[in-house]
Amino acid sequence: MPATLWDFTAAITAGGRSSRFGSDKALALWRGRTLLQHVAASLEPCPQRLLVAPPGRYVLGGWTPVEDTRPGEGPLAGLEAALQAAGTGWVAFAGVDLPGLTRTYWETLAAARVPGALSVQAQDVSGRPQPLGALYHTSLLPRLRALLDSGERRLRLAAPEDTTVTAAGLNPAALRNVNTPADLAELKL
Numbered sequence: 001m002p003a004t005l006w007d008f009t010a011a012i013t014a015g016g017r018s019s020r021f022g023s024d025k026a027l028a029l030w031r032g033r034t035l036l037q038h039v040a041a042s043l044e045p046c047p048q049r050l051l052v053a054p055p056g057r058y059v060l061g062g063w064t065p066v067e068d069t070r071p072g073e074g075p076l077a078g079l080e081a082a083l084q085a086a087g088t089g090w091v092a093f094a095g096v097d098l099p100g101l102t103r104t105y106w107e108t109l110a111a112a113r114v115p116g117a118l119s120v121q122a123q124d125v126s127g128r129p130q131p132l133g134a135l136y137h138t139s140l141l142p143r144l145r146a147l148l149d150s151g152e153r154r155l156r157l158a159a160p161e162d163t164t165v166t167a168a169g170l171n172p173a174a175l176r177n178v179n180t181p182a183d184l185a186e187l188k189l
C-alpha cells in the first residue's frame, strides 16, 4: 500500500467514563500493552495525531492533546473536537476500546474514499456501518455542531447516509469492541 494513502489526521476519542468496564478501559492491558496503545499503534503512520481527552488524563508520545468542546457529551462531541482541531481534510476517528484496529484496516478505509464522500465506514458482520473506527471529512463540522446543539448524541448520525461509503470485507477481528471486563477476557481467548 503506498505511503501517500496516509494523508489523513488520526484522532482517538478518549473522554469516556468506562462505566460498564468499571475502571479506565483505555489503560486496560491486552498482549502487554494498553488498549489505548494498541489503537495508537494502528494510526502511527499518520502525520498528525490527536488525542481527545480530559487534560492530563493520558500521556501518549507523539500525540497532541485536544480538549473536548463538550466534555462528557459522548463520542459525537469527541468527533466535533477532533474535526475542529484537525484543520482541513480527512480524519481517522477511533475509540480506545477497539484494540483490534490495524494499519491495514485504515488503509482499506482510506482506499475506499471516492469524490463526494464525507465518511467511510466498515461494514460489520451484521452488515451495519461502524461509525467508531471510521473516516470523516472535516467539512462535516457545521453539521456536527448543529446536531449537537439540537441535543443529538448518536454518533451514527454524524454523516448523512448518502455521503457515507461502506467498506465490506474487513477483518471482523479489527472491530472487536471492549465495553466490559468480559469483552476483554474474550479477546484474550
Ligand SMILES: Nc1nc2c(ncn2[C@@H]2O[C@H](COP(=O)(O)OP(=O)(O)OP(=O)(O)O)[C@@H](O)[C@H]2O)c(=O)[nH]1
Binding pocket: 013, 014, 015, 016, 017, 018, 019, 020, 021, 052, 053, 068, 070, 071, 072, 073, 074, 075, 077, 078, 079, 094, 095, 096, 097, 132, 179
Ligand atoms: N472525547 C470524548 N470521548 C468519549 C466521550 N464519551 C465516550 N467517549 C469515547 O468514545 C469511545 C466509545 O465510548 P463508550 O464505549 O460509550 O465508552 P465510555 O463512555 O467510556 O463507556 P461506558 O461508560 O461504559 O458507556 C471510547 O473511546 C470513549 O472514551 C466523551 O464525552 N468525550
Ligand SMILES: [Mg+2]
Binding pocket: 016, 017
Ligand atoms: Mg458511553
